[in-house]
Amino acid sequence: MSEMLTLFGLGAGFSLFVLVFVLWTIFWKGWALWIAARNGEVWWFLAILIVNTMGILEIIYIFFFKKLIFNFKTKRFEEKKKSQKITE
Numbered sequence: 001m002s003e004m005l006t007l008f009g010l011g012a013g014f015s016l017f018v019l020v021f022v023l024w025t026i027f028w029k030g031w032a033l034w035i036a037a038r039n040g041e042v043w044w045f046l047a048i049l050i051v052n053t054m055g056i057l058e059i060i061y062i063f064f065f066k067k068l069i070f071n072f073k074t075k076r077f078e079e080k081k082k083s084q085k086i087t088e
Helices: 012-038 042-050 056-065
Strands: 068-071 076-079
Touching: 012 042, 012 056, 042 056
Parallel strands: none
Antiparallel strands: 068 076
16 A cells, blocks of 8 residues: 555655645646636747746746736636735
8 A cells, every 4th residue: 555655666755745746736837828828828828838837937927927916805816907906
């Protein structure tokens, strides 16, 4: 049973780290690719698809270039308008 928890014989701790890393990357990459595709931003889509930065490029794209903010009333992320202030 313990052999199933290891990745290439490197140990269960390392396998857990790899699993968390993969899930983290898939989440951020998927969300960023979805936003780029919906906005028709081909170059961002290709950059996010090809470059693996452990979610860093994806997070920068989502929160700094798309300027998404969380709306606490609707409980959804929305794109910030130029005149809109960030409030809780």
